[in-house]
Amino acid sequence: MRRNPLLIALKGLAILVVLAWSLIPIAMIMLSSFKTDRDIFAVPPRLAFQPTWTNYVALWERWGDFFHGLLNSLIVTAGATIVAVLASAVAGYAYSRFRHKVLAGSAFFLIFIRLIPPIVITLPLFPAVNWLGLNDTHFILIILYATFFVSLGTLVMRTFIDQIPKEIDEAAHLDGASRLQVLYKLILPLSAQGMVAVAVFVIVYAWNEFLFAFIFTTTRAKTAPLVLSEMIGAVEGVEWGVLFAASTVQLLPVLIFVVLAQKHLVAGLTAGSTKG
Amino acid sequence: MEQRSPLLPALGFIAPVQLFVGIIIFIPALYVFWLSLTESSFGQAPVFVGLANYGRVLADAYFWKALANTVIVVLIVVHVELLLGLGMALLFASGVPFRPLLLAAVLAPYAVSEVSAVVMWRFLFDPEVGFATQALAALGLPPLEWAVVPWQGLLLVSMLSIWLHLPFTFVILYAARLAIPGELYEAAQMDGASHFARFRRVTLPLLVPAMLIAMLFRYIFAFRLFSEVWLLTGGGPARQTEVLAVYLYLEAFRYNAFGDAAATGWLLVVASLVLALWYLRRLYKEMFATYAP
Numbered sequence: 066m067r068r069n070p071l072l073i074a075l076k077g078l079a080i081l082v083v084l085a086w087s088l089i090p091i092a093m094i095m096l097s098s099f100k101t102d103r104d105i106f107a108v109p110p111r112l113a114f115q116p117t118w119t120n121y122v123a124l125w126e127r128w129g130d131f132f133h134g135l136l137n138s139l140i141v142t143a144g145a146t147i148v149a150v151l152a153s154a155v156a157g158y159a160y161s162r163f164r165h166k167v168l169a170g171s172a173f174f175l176i177f178i179r180l181i182p183p184i185v186i187t188l189p190l191f192p193a194v195n196w197l198g199l200n201d202t203h204f205i206l207i208i209l210y211a212t213f214f215v216s217l218g219t220l221v222m223r224t225f226i227d228q229i230p231k232e233i234d235e236a237a238h239l240d241g242a243s244r245l246q247v248l249y250k251l252i253l254p255l256s257a258q259g260m261v262a263v264a265v266f267v268i269v270y271a272w273n274e275f276l277f278a279f280i281f282t283t284t285r286a287k288t289a290p291l292v293l294s295e296m297i298g299a300v301e302g303v304e305w306g307v308l309f310a311a312s313t314v315q316l317l318p319v320l321i322f323v324v325l326a327q328k329h330l331v332a333g334l335t336a337g338s339t340k341g
Numbered sequence: 342m343e344q345r346s347p348l349l350p351a352l353g354f355i356a357p358v359q360l361f362v363g364i365i366i367f368i369p370a371l372y373v374f375w376l377s378l379t380e381s382s383f384g385q386a387p388v389f390v391g392l393a394n395y396g397r398v399l400a401d402a403y404f405w406k407a408l409a410n411t412v413i414v415v416l417i418v419v420h421v422e423l424l425l426g427l428g429m430a431l432l433f434a435s436g437v438p439f440r441p442l443l444l445a446a447v448l449a450p451y452a453v454s455e456v457s458a459v460v461m462w463r464f465l466f467d468p469e470v471g472f473a474t475q476a477l478a479a480l481g482l483p484p485l486e487w488a489v490v491p492w493q494g495l496l497l498v499s500m501l502s503i504w505l506h507l508p509f510t511f512v513i514l515y516a517a518r519l520a521i522p523g524e525l526y527e528a529a530q531m532d533g534a535s536h537f538a539r540f541r542r543v544t545l546p547l548l549v550p551a552m553l554i555a556m557l558f559r560y561i562f563a564f565r566l567f568s569e570v571w572l573l574t575g576g577g578p579a580r581q582t583e584v585l586a587v588y589l590y591l592e593a594f595r596y597n598a599f600g601d602a603a604a605t606g607w608l609l610v611v612a613s614l615v616l617a618l619w620y621l622r623r624l625y626k627e628m629f630a631t632y633a634p
Contacts, residue, residue, distance in 0.1 A: 079432055080443065087446050090461035090504065091453065093472060097464075106470045152357040159354035160632075167348055169632035171359055173625055178362045180613045180621075182565040184586045185606035186369040188376060188593055193369075212365040215358045244350050273454030275568040280594075290456040294572055297460060305464065312457040323452040324445045331448075334509065335516040 091316070098309035105305055120306035124314070131311050134292035138315075140203050141288060142271040145210035149267045150260050152215050157222025157259070158252050162234065175216045183213060187280050194281060201282050209281070210271040217337045218263040224336035225259025226252060262333030265326045272319050289315045370610060376603035387600075394604035403580050404605065407588035410495060414584065415563045417499045418506070423556055425503070426510035431544070434518045451508040455568035462501045463573065487574070491581035494574045498582070501569050506562075510555045517551030518544065557620050561613050585609055 097105050099116040124131060160172055191200075199205045229252065237247050253260070278288040293315060296308050323330060377394055379387035398404050429447065437443055450458070465473040466485050474484040487497040521544065529539045567586035570576060576583035576591065583591070585605065593602035614621070 076432070076435070076437075079428075080437060083429060083432070084443070084446055086504070087449055089472070090458070090465060091449055093465065094457070094461050108470055109475060110470075110472055152361065156355045156358040159351045163348075163351035163354075164632050164634075165348050165351060166629070166633040168351060168355070169628040171355060172632065173628045174367075175358065175362060176624055177621065178366050180561060180610075180617050181366055181370050182586065182606075182609050182613060184565065184567055184589055185373055185609055186366055188589075188599060188603055188606055189369040189372040190365070191593075208361070208365065212361040215361050219358055248354075269452060273452075273456075275455050275572075290454045293454075293456045293460070297456070297463075297572060308460055309464075312460050316453060316457050320449060320452040323448060327441070327445055327448060330451070331444075331512050331516065334512045 091320070094309045095313050095317075098306065098313045100306065102306055105309075120310035121314075123304075123307050124310045128292070128296065128307065128311065130287070131289065131292045131296070131314075134287050134289040135314070137203065137282075137286050138272055138289040141206045141210065141286070142268055144203060144207035145214075145271040146264050146267045148207060148211040149214045149218050150263050152211065153218025153222045153263050154253055154256065154260055155248065156215070156219040157226050157256070158248050160219060160223040161226035161229075162231070175219060179216045183276060187277070191280060201284060201286050203286050205281050206271075206274075206277060206286060206288070209277045210267065210274060214263070214267045214270060217266060221263050221266075221333050221336045222256065222259050225256045225262070229255045258329065258332070259336075261326065262329045262336065265323070265330050266333055266337075269319055269323060373603045373606050373610075376599060377607045379603075380600050390600065394600040395608075398601050398604045398608070401601075403583065404588060406581065407583040407585050410582060411564065411566065411584040414495055414499050414502070414566060415560060418502045418563050419556055419559045421499075422503050422507055422510045422559060423514075423552060425507055426514045426555065427548070427552070429507075429511050430514040430518045431540075433515055447511060448508045450504055453505065455505065456572060458501055458505050459569060459572040462497060462504070466497055489578065491578065494582045498566075498569050498573055501573070502563065502566065505569075506559065510559060513551055513555040514548060517548050521547050554620075557617060560616050564609070564613060564616070 096112075098120055099118070100111075100114050101117055101119065104111050104114045160168060194200045194205055233251060233255075234247050237251055242250070273290055274288070275290045275294065278291045279294070282288065282291065293308070293311055296304070296311060376387065378389060378391060380390045380393070381387035433440070433444070453461075465471050466487055468474060468484045468486065468488075471484075477484060485493050485497060487494040525543050525547075526539060529543050534542065565586055566584050567590065570582060570584050570587050571590070574582045576587045586609070589602050589605045589609070592598045592605060
């Protein structure tokens with residue numbers, strides 16, 4: 066193919082625009098979290114500045130709530146991920162290996178259910194959760210987060226398990242292995258990639274989720290995004306530096322995780338949306 | 342292949358997943374329908390009122406404002422995302438240097454929470470010190486008055502939403518583009534097809550299914566838009582930037598009108614189902630073709 070210099074320049078420009086669009090908002094708050102207020106509010110913005118930890122110190126001293134929120138987020142994310150991945154893997158196995166009318170109907174139901182907006186079900190769940198004494202607990206968030214990802218998770222797992230040759234199960238069955246043994250000893254280890262892909266979705270979702278945390282938690286189980294939103298409400302343009310520091314702390318682990326798990330994220334997204 | 346395999350063990354395996362969605366999503370959704378036909382608030386026994394709640398919601402100017410805002414934002418967000426995502430997919434498919442690094446950069450917003458995204462975009466468009474405001478000023482343009490002028494608030498909500506969800510649309514389209522066999526392009530080139538002709542005759546038609554899927558998912562998810570609006574404008578000024586989910590939330594949790602909120606919720610569900618009707622029909626056939634041939 067001919068190499069047209071104009072085309073190459075245009076392409077370079079397009080790449081720069083894409084990079085700027087994706088990264089400037091993130092880089093801006095991360096850099097600004099190391100700035101003093103004076104540097105944050107400098108016009109024009111300063112790229113060269115004396116970095117300082119003051120915002121992080123202030124965050125630590127005045128927003129103990131935030132670190133408690135991080136711990137809650139960690140617990141809820143871990144719980145939801147384990148529950149969603151296991152339930153999805155087991156169901157994915159059934160949808161990959163069994164054939165029955167009932168399964169067709171239930172697979173349809175599973176995907177159909179994704180169309181119901183989460184906010185709608187908060188209406189009956191809110192009084193029910195209160196009545197059961199489950200509001201402001203890790204448990205309710207774990208259940209809600211897992212529930213909203215088992216549909217996608219099952220779909221992704223089925224796609225991955227479909228790629229494992231059925232002859233392997235049949236050979237194991239001939240050797241006298243039960244279905245459960247086949248599942249635990251063969252299918253789950255062989256579909257580890259799919260489980261990672263499902264885990265990536267759930268981890269990013271549970272770590273960042275706002276709506277359910279906002280409605281179902283108040284103090285004890287409050288997650289990090291909820292504390293961040295309180296900081297937005299409380300600061301009203303005053304404590305931007307501390308807010309940037311908190312946002313950076315909340316974002317950095319999951320950002321690194323997404324970059325490292327990139328391959329699985331892409332595989333999961335394609336498996337979950339193109340199939341079914 | 343196992344045909345007509347025994348049902349019982351399969352039911353055992355799918356039970357956890359089905360119980361989760363059944364108990365947490367399906368039954369509550371049905372109950373919302375019942376709620377929408379009753380008058381109730383906290384601690385009171387519901388009284389059956391027929392379609393009165395729907396009548397009241399449909400007569401509420403704020404509902405129509407919220408509906409209009411939702412439709413406008415969804416239309417902007419989904420279609421801009423689709424165009425940008427397509428452009429980026431083609432850019433990446435044409436070969437870019439440092440591909441894994443660039444891909445990581447493009448996927449980065451996927452990791453960002455709605456709350457942090459609001460912090461970022463609010464500060465970018467801060468009327469006094471925001472980078473974007475200063476860039477606009479350098480071009481001789483006025484600042485975006487997102488906190489004062491409703492349509493400008495919705496514009497910022499749309500930008501922020503596009504930024505957060507572009508990675509999803511991009512990945513779907515990019516994967517679909519990579520799945521197109523290279524021989525098709527070689528054949529088209531042998532036939533003397535120009536760049537544009539190859540795009541129009543090969544790339545575009547083969548990407549249509551993926552575009553439809555990406556669009557459908559984004560329609561359905563964008564329709565639920567809540568956090569971005571809630572955290573950025575709170576629906577204000579004067580309830581002018583509310584979207585349907587914010588309207589529902591306020592009805593239920595601020596004005597204590599559970600019946601009205603339930604009616605709004607059920608309208609949301611029906612709208613989502615209607616949007617997805619085409620997809621549901623295809624899915625239904627596919628499921629029965631796979632599992633009960």
